[in-house]
Amino acid sequence: xxxxxxxxxxxxxxxxxxxxxxxxxxxxxxxxxxxxxxxxxxxxxxxxxxxxxxxxxxxxxxxxxxxxxxxxxxxxxxxxxxxxxxxxxxxxxxxxxxxxxxxxxxxxxxxxxxxxxxxxxxxxxxxxxxxxxxxxxxxxxxxxxxxxxxxxxxxxxxxxxxxxxxxxxxxxxxxxxxxxxxxxxxxxxxxxxxxxxxxxxxxxxxxxxxxxxxxxxxxxxxxxxxxxxxxxxxxxxxxxxxxxxxxxxxxxxxxxxxxxxxxxxxxxxxxxxxxxxxxxxxxxxxxxxxxxxxxxxxxxxxxxxxxxxxxxxxxxxxxxxxxxxxxxxxxxxxxxxxxxxxxxxxxxxxxxxxxxxxxxxxxxxxxxxxxxxxxxxxxxxxxxxxxxxxxxxxxxxxxxxxxxxxxxxxxxxxxxxxxxxxxxxxxxxxxxxxxxxxxxxxxxxxxxxxxxxxxxxxxxxxxxxxxxxxxxxxxxxxxxxxxxxxxxxxxxxxxxxxxxxxxxxxxxxxxxxxxxxxxxxxxxxxxxxxxxxxxxxxxxxxxxxxxxxxxxxxxxxxxxxxxxxxxxxxxxxxxxxxxxxxxxxxxxxxxxxxxxxxxxxxxxxxxxxxxxxxxxxxxxxx
Amino acid sequence: xxxxxxxxxxxxxxxxxxxxxxxxxxxxxxxxxxxxxxxxxxxxxxxxxxxxxxxxxxxxxxxxxxxxxxxxxxxxxxxxxxxxxxxxxxxxxxxxxxxxxxxxxxxxxxxxxxxxxxxxxxxxxxxxxxxxxxxxxxxxxxxxxxxxxxxxxxxxxxxxxxxxxxxxxxxxxxxxxxxxxxxxxxxxxxxxxxxxxxxxxxxxxxxxxxxxxxxxxxxxxxxxxxxxxxxxxxxx
Numbered sequence: 001x002x003x004x005x006x007x008x009x010x011x012x013x014x015x016x017x018x019x020x021x022x023x024x025x026x027x028x029x030x031x032x033x034x035x036x037x038x039x040x041x042x043x044x045x046x047x048x049x050x051x052x053x054x055x056x057x058x059x060x061x062x063x064x065x066x067x068x069x070x071x072x073x074x075x076x077x078x079x080x081x082x083x084x085x086x087x088x089x090x091x092x093x094x095x096x097x098x099x100x101x102x103x104x105x106x107x108x109x110x111x112x113x114x115x116x117x118x119x120x121x122x123x124x125x126x127x128x129x130x131x132x133x134x135x136x137x138x139x140x141x142x143x144x145x146x147x148x149x150x151x152x153x154x155x156x157x158x159x160x161x162x163x164x165x166x167x168x169x170x171x172x173x174x175x176x177x178x179x180x181x182x183x184x185x186x187x188x189x190x191x192x193x194x195x196x197x198x199x200x201x202x203x204x205x206x207x208x209x210x211x212x213x214x215x216x217x218x219x220x221x222x223x224x225x226x227x228x229x230x231x232x233x234x235x236x237x238x239x240x241x242x243x244x245x246x247x248x249x250x251x252x253x254x255x256x257x258x259x260x261x262x263x264x265x266x267x268x269x270x271x272x273x274x275x276x277x278x279x280x281x282x283x284x285x286x287x288x289x290x291x292x293x294x295x296x297x298x299x300x301x302x303x304x305x306x307x308x309x310x311x312x313x314x315x316x317x318x319x320x321x322x323x324x325x326x327x328x329x330x331x332x333x334x335x336x337x338x339x340x341x342x343x344x345x346x347x348x349x350x351x352x353x354x355x356x357x358x359x360x361x362x363x364x365x366x367x368x369x370x371x372x373x374x375x376x377x378x379x380x381x382x383x384x385x386x387x388x389x390x391x392x393x394x395x396x397x398x399x400x401x402x403x404x405x406x407x408x409x410x411x412x413x414x415x416x417x418x419x420x421x422x423x424x425x426x427x428x429x430x431x432x433x434x435x436x437x438x439x440x441x442x443x444x445x446x447x448x449x450x451x452x453x454x455x456x457x458x459x460x461x462x463x464x465x466x467x468x469x470x471x472x473x474x475x476x477x478x479x480x481x482x483x484x485x486x487x488x489x490x491x492x493x494x495x496x497x498x499x500x501x502x503x504x505x506x507x508x509x510x511x512x513x514x515x516x517x518x519x520x521x522x523x524x525x526x527x528x529x530x531x532x533x534x535x536x537x538x539x540x541x542x543x544x545x546x547x548x549x550x551x552x553x554x555x556x557x558x559x560x561x562x563x564x565x566x567x568x569x570x571x572x573x574x575x576x577x578x579x580x581x582x583x584x585x586x587x588x589x590x591x592x593x594x595x596x597x598x599x600x601x602x603x604x605x606x607x608x609x610x611x612x613x614x615x616x617x618x619x620x621x622x
Numbered sequence: 623x624x625x626x627x628x629x630x631x632x633x634x635x636x637x638x639x640x641x642x643x644x645x646x647x648x649x650x651x652x653x654x655x656x657x658x659x660x661x662x663x664x665x666x667x668x669x670x671x672x673x674x675x676x677x678x679x680x681x682x683x684x685x686x687x688x689x690x691x692x693x694x695x696x697x698x699x700x701x702x703x704x705x706x707x708x709x710x711x712x713x714x715x716x717x718x719x720x721x722x723x724x725x726x727x728x729x730x731x732x733x734x735x736x737x738x739x740x741x742x743x744x745x746x747x748x749x750x751x752x753x754x755x756x757x758x759x760x761x762x763x764x765x766x767x768x769x770x771x772x773x774x775x776x777x778x779x780x781x782x783x784x785x786x787x788x789x790x791x792x793x794x795x796x797x798x799x800x801x802x803x804x805x806x807x808x809x810x811x812x813x814x815x816x817x818x819x820x821x822x823x824x825x826x827x828x829x830x831x832x833x834x835x836x837x838x839x840x841x842x843x844x845x846x847x848x849x850x851x852x853x854x855x856x857x858x
Contacts, residue, residue, distance in 0.1 A: 181715060188675060
């Protein structure tokens with residue numbers, strides 16, 4: 001009995017930090033519609049800055065209560081200021097870009113903060129300071145509970161109460177709630193949204209920083225905190241309902257309990273359980289526990305231009321490019337070919353993802369599941385059936401498609417951020433299954449020895465095979481989007497109601513598109529497995545999914561050639577910088593620079609600048 | 623009469639569809655001007671073009687002698703133009719009082735200063751509902767709230783987009799009385815209307831808009847008296 005009680009209390013204490021981070025994330029999304037990937041980085045910064053400040057304040061003012069708690073508060077305030085700075089310097093310039101484009105910028109911020117933290121505090125995990133007078137444990141019915149947990153247990157409800165007062169009793173809070181519902185109207189009433197957004201970013205980042213600082217005595221600080229908490233915070237926000245602070249609290253408590261008790265029964269799969277809970281909640285309550293349906297019309301502020309058939313000059317340009325690629329082995333060495341193989345495969349992956357994000361209007365945060373699905377399908381066939389490469393490459397796409405078919409059935413019931421989160425949840429579930437089912441998949445060690453058939457074992461031959469498959473795949477996707485199927489898909493994106501009214505089954509259309517997209521991602525995955533000779537769970541991890549999204553938006557989500565440009569630019573950039581010290585910082589800065597300079601993405605910029613030379617009519621400016 | 627609001631050669635497009643062509647329009651101080659026309663003629667677009675929201679526009683929009691065509695909507699609102707959208711767009715989770723708070727701006731010279739209590743005198747229905755979420759009120763109450771919320775910004779000019787749309791006749795009468803009250807208080811009003819009776823009962827002057835072009839400009843009386851004109855541009 002005492003054991004269960006202590007376990008519940010432990011769960012409540014771990015819910016506190018999670019709630020703080022999630023509340024900030026939810027607030028920022030609700031008002032600014034920015035999915036802030038960097039939120040986990042603010043949490044991490046809160047921990048590191050808190051660590052330093054506790055030491056500094058301790059030296060200055062003695063190691064009492066005042067020094068300790070004011071250090072944590074100051075750390076949170078500094079993180080809040082950093083968040084506000086990110087908003088003013090970067091995000092404010094790109095609010096008019098296509099929806100979700102801002103997340104590319106926040107991804108750049110993640111990279112920058114990672115390297116700066118490494119540079120400032122070093123790579124080793126740091127132990128947190130103990131809070132004064134809160135060392136040791138108290139006994140509850142014969143079971144020990146760390147004293148500091150009591151502080152954390154209290155922190156959640158206190159912050160919830162303060163938050164409630166702020167949102168309901170202050171002008172700032174009323175404006176925040178109004179802007180969450182209809183920010184354009186708030187602007188038309190004379191409120192300068194820019195400062196409102198900055199304020200929201202300050203507050204949200206402050207909460208993340210506070211969450212990071214408060215957990216110091218329990219968890220310390222390490223460089224993996226950012227992504228670690230981000231996934232959990234997303235789950236909490238979505239389970240609770242986007243924009244609902246009370247929902248975030250409820251969900252944080254739920255996840256906290258799940259983690260506390262999950263550790264007892266299935267020690268290694270708390271992450272799976274978390275995502276499983278999220279999937280179940282979203283299937284039953286599509287907008288989270290306390291959320292409400294996303295407002296139609298608020299999400300998509302900008303309509304894409306209609307797709308135009310490719311002009312003949314552009315076709316010639318594409319032919320020249322393909323011809324150059326075919327001839328590339330003539331002057332490229334082994335290294336160049338390996339890089340080109342990567343670029344081609346990722347271009348196919350990004351194009352498949354773009355089909356569902358751009359024309360489909362559904363942002364998948366979990367497409368690595370199908371990329372990895374194809375890779376694992378090929379590798380498992382090699383391992384257990386000993387089938388030849390050509391057959392495996394043929395079977396990889398349908399295997400990935402099958403996975404996408406099953407997952408898509410759940411996901412296409414949702415849209416917007418909820419769709420994104422559910423795809424992420426399923427991808428994480430698939431990832432954990434692969435990761436933990438070591439006897440079949442090799443787990444963390446992956447599957448090795450996936451080598452191409454003898455006829456393709458030469459680097460150049462395999463390069464040509466990849467080139468042929470990827471070109472065919474990209475052309476097929478392109479063709480599909482210009483077909484009646486593609487028209488119906490875009491109709492469903494631009495106006496679901498009107499599309500339904502003229503007899504298009506929008507959901508089915510999206511489901512089919514999602515499955516097809518998964519199939520092409522699977523082809524890319526299969527090719528990737530043979531290119532590397534091995535498969536690891538990494539091919540399915542969040543990072544791979546995010547890479548795909550970054551490529552799509554980086555290149556320009558409104559252009560069909562966007563994912564090609566994005567994949568090429570990002571892969572090349574990574575390769576270029578990888579050997580340098582602080583390459584993450586440089587890559588992050590480069591990503592942010594591109595985002596600021598080309599708010600329509602690389603391909604969007606190229607089209608606007610050079611489009612007329614290849615027969616693409618410049619659009620009327622709108 | 624000095625022009626408070628002036629549109630000179632304004633064209634506007636929604637996405638890529640051009641809706642307005644070379645609109646010239648003037649609203650004087652303390653004047654109530656009606657913009658009448660059929661469904662889809664461009665009434666709402668004209669109003670949105672003044673605020674610069676949802677449409678892209680060319681041409682000049684001047685307010686109190688100042689060119690506002692390059693300003694963001696919130697700056698235009700702060701200069702003293704109050705916008706009441708057609709769809710009302712009240713914040714449904716916020717109470718009536720909170721909605722009013724969102725609209726509040728500092729007192730402005732040359733314009734009456736409003737408080738919730740003063741507004742409840744014009745819209746008595748709202749007084750009893752002040753703590754109720756706006757989403758739980760009727761269409762007529764929401765329309766009143768939308769106007770009251772805009773008045774909290776102490777505007778000199780109010781843009782009313784289709785104020786009588788979808789309202790019961792008795793509410794339409796209250797609306798007309800409210801517009802009369804605003805004029806009394808010294809405000810200028812530009813309203814778009816399909817309901818010619820309503821427009822006729824409140825407006826001094828009228829513009830008839832058809833397919834994005836101004837077809838008539840003159841005293842309201844003349845439009846009401848000229849059946850041929852109405853038949854040409856307004857009858858369905």
